[in-house]
Amino acid sequence: MSAVGSEAPPCSTVPEAVHRRRWAILAVLMLSLLIVVLDNSILNVAMKTIATPPPTGLGATHSQLEWAVNSYTLVFAGLLFTSGLLADRLGRKRVLLAGLVLFGAGSVLAGLSESPGELIAFRALMGVGGALVMPSTLAVLMNVFERDEQPRAMGIWTGGVGVAIAVGPATGGLLLEHFWWGSVFMVNVPIVIAALIAMAVLVPESRDPAPGRPDVPGVLLSVAGLVLLVYGIIKGGQLADFTDPEVLLTVGGGLAVLAGFVLHERRSRHPALDVRYFREPAFSAAVTAVALVFFALMGVTFFMVFYTQSVRGYTPFQTGLLLLPLAASQLFFASRAELAVKRFGARATCTAGLLAVAATMAAFVLLGTDTPIWVLEVLFVVQGAGMAHVTPPVTVTIMQALPREKAGSGSAVNNIFRQVGGALGVAVLGSLLSAAYRGWIDGELAGVPGLSEGDRRAAGESIEATRALAERMGPAGRTLAERADEAFVHAMHVTVAASAAVTLAGAVVVAWFMPGRPGASEGKGEREWRRLPEGPAERAVDGALDDARPRG
Structure with a gap:
């Protein structure tokens, strides 16, 4: 599946003891990845509950909900550069273990939050832990798999995101039906403990023999x-x-x-980030693609929760089940994207995937207040398939562009654009949704008698706030509740149209700059780019890894 290099080294570069347990190590890395992604997917389902006034929720406003997501993703993204360097310098296993401990502690504190401000702060602490975990998982993967097996391993790694997306919403919905909202964070604790034990036993230590300074x-x-x-x-x-x-x-x-x-x-x-890598068009196109895919994913899951629960009346658990086709489709096709790349090349595969994502985003305009729910499910399947044909190839492109000893830095680049794309997806699409909703509903609220300017502005901030006002009005508020549903659907249509346009632009970039089929004609610069990972530094880190392997 490699979009960057297709020739395997002539001999093994991974110690035999590590090579024998490489798939078990991948399973442990997937467990660590699971909690980082699982937390965000669970939080999306819990948004409506957290927005509910105490004691059921925290009474968070629309902007506070966005910051509950973005406080994590911004800290995560901001520290990824340094965490990748720390992993290369201090040891990837050591940084992984520290990150898991911080993530677990932040989860406990977030679950016990008594205000939206506390939740935002403790989510930021979780972001610190996640920033230490995510780059190290991919860096370890690059050091325990031979080059010819890396595409398959990375396909499984990216498919793990689909597993977390699948498990998260349904698990979150189930927890919310039986426990308080904080349980969606407490569920991380047993997973963290299991990952810490398995990692201490199975994962070898590795580091860069010549690291730079933070x-x-x-x-x-x-x-x-x-x-x-x-x-x-x-x-x-x-x-x-x-x-x-x-x-x-x-x-x-x-x-x-x-x-x-x-x-x-x-x-x-x-x-922290060697910007010279961005001079290579294929590398820049790859990071653009991964950012846009997560821009679409995080933006859609953020507002889709309100569509299914507030407009359509589904419970949090039912909402989680409705999101399963998106996750299952991504998981199914991610492990098969390698076949498409081998046959059609990275450029055609990623372009087709982005076009599928853009088409499904545009097709969300078909959704109304009473559209058959199977239409949403079909769109989720197509969108998941499109995403699955983008993330594995671009991850391979990014990671194999760097020497193995710089795997932590390469993983940081990959993940920073994932997280920045997701953060901007929530911020841009969430803000556009809020602005379009307010633009529609303000006219309706102006006709409500006896409503002060402050109450009118508060009621127009989100569909939940408008519905709360409608409930206080009793039978007279039924019409306002219906208008709120219509306003939200209108705002959603505006939002998905904008997202489709952005994703379509990304498809154009990928089609122009990503490398084509393996073995196709290429220029001198691209041939040199493909040879970049195979230098003396890679052999040096192989020796360091060999020294660190378990004896006996």
């Missing part, structure tokens, strides 16, 4: 830039006005800081 200024610039950018987008949705001075200043400031980050990385002797 780039603290670069990390701070990246975190500050992302926070400003996403905060401005969320604020624009709250105000229903993206031209507001506060929005323009924060978004502009975020872009300026991120530009400073790029300039700093270009000049730094030990950059």
